[in-house]
Amino acid sequence: MQEIREGEIFCYSKYNVAEKKREQEVELHSWIMSDSLRAKRYGTLLHDLGVKYKSLEYIEKQTGYYRETMARGVRLHRMLNHVARSAEMVAKSKGQQVPIADSTRALETIMKMYDEFDMRVEKDLIDLSIREFYAHVDSVFWGEWLTEQYDLFEGDTYALVDWIWENSLFTDQGRFEKALSEATTAEKFRADPLMAAINSTKMIMYNNYKSKVDRGIKLTRLENNYRNLLYQMNLEKGIPQYPDANSTMRITYGTVGPLRLCDGIICLERSTVRGILEKYDPNRYIYSLKPELKSLYDARDWGRWADASTGELYINFVTDNDITGGNSGSPVMNGRGELIGLAFDGNKESLAGDTYFDPVMNKCVCVDIRYVLWILDKYAGMQHIIAEMLGE
Incomplete structure (x- = not known):
């Protein structure tokens, strides 16, 4: 974001x-x-x-x-509230307060959410979010708990965050699993310092103002x-207008072509597997590859999904079609009505497009449908799906 x-x-x-x-x-x-x-x-x-x-x-x-700190900056927010609601639901279903762990389904859901987090990263995010919140949001929006703690720690937000982290049930796996195995009430979960900090300030306060x-x-x-x-x-004045296509199908048309970023720098209209391998770095998550996928790339067995003229497997291509939020996955068809790709992104130079559209710089990034089919065929082993789609 x-x-x-x-x-x-x-x-x-x-x-x-x-x-x-x-x-x-x-x-x-x-x-x-x-x-x-x-x-x-x-x-x-x-x-x-x-x-x-x-x-x-x-x-x-x-x-x-508020949105960028306490609402979105603290990724644990959703899980914390889910735990409290689960405690209420389990108690209601059993007729009395029992451990959340008594419900296998509730426990599995919570632990699956918990396992997504790296608490070292979460500590840094919470530390930054709380300090930025205190620094930029007026005290009238802090809520009772955050106001009391700020006064108690005499404005030392570093010490406050350390105290929250050391005393929260959620920040230590041992404490967390113990709380889930005991008849911990929703009220106790909500009184937890981390949850109390997050819930002290709410969107309704800003909406009311x-x-x-x-x-x-x-x-x-x-x-x-x-x-x-x-x-x-x-x-x-005869200036072409966008149609009001809300809740209806919208079709745009354009051409495939390169992106001329600036003098001397041109991005070609399509990319290949070579680009993925050039960026490959097993030590960086966003540039890493699963071993089985890396092996397939190295083998260069593109099969029938290779381009007939070059023998390459193309990954993405860019067009001068329009794209905006919610368009990801939209079909891209050629002049014969054949599906050639799926739109999914725009280039960085086009990100003012919702306010100002530049016909040269605004590009739509699409995944080549042949690459999608190659993944289904060679990587996922879904030959039955391929056969069904092609009527084989």
Whole structure:
């Protein structure tokens, strides 16, 4: 997520998007005022939006820091609440408080979640999240527990995090398994210092504050008016518009081609297994490969999935189609309606695309369907699926 945001900011700066939007607003305001009926109804729209954004600036900043620290920064959040709910559910099903371990299903689910974590990493994440939260979020949003602990530790957040970690049931596997094997109540789990810290501040606190300041005409209504008017202005000027394809099928068309990043740097329109092997590093997780897959790559047995003209097995290709959030897995078809790939990503240089679309830099990254079929065939051994799809 952070990489996406970094890419968006990079693109906003590179393409000078803010200035382009200001120019667009000037143009829109002139168009609104050119018609007396529009001017009467929407003449203050841009001013109203500016006032509304200014009034919400404070709470949006507070909410943003909360989301990136206590809500998203602490990965244990979901598991902790699941444990407390499991204690309640097991007690309800048994008619009395019993150990969570008495329910094999509940225990297996919890331990599967627990095994996903490396507690050394989680300690660093929690340490950073709590310190950043205290540093940037006003105390009115801390909640009772975080406020009391901050005062108790006299603002020493390092000492506070160490104390939380040393006293939490969740941060030590021995303590955690012991708590699961005993009749630990949901209330005791929720009183755990780590869980108490996370649950001390809640999204509802920020939403309630926002509701108080977002009075009068709601921001959503103003933004809807802005979008509708912008659409009508461009339509009147003959500028092509995106269709309203919500809840319907949307089809875009384009061509396969290279990405010209900057002077002297060109990314080819498709990649091969060679690129995977060039990046291969068994000591780095994101560049490692399972031994069986590495062996298949080294053997270069592409079978019928190799390109007929080059003999290569292609992995990905890029097109100038549009892609946005939720498009991953969308089918990519050629001019004959044949499935040639699946869209799944956009290049970093296109990450401002939802706000500003650059026809040269915006690219859609697609996986070649032949590679998908090769994986099913050679790696997964699903020849029956291949035969069924091809009618063999």
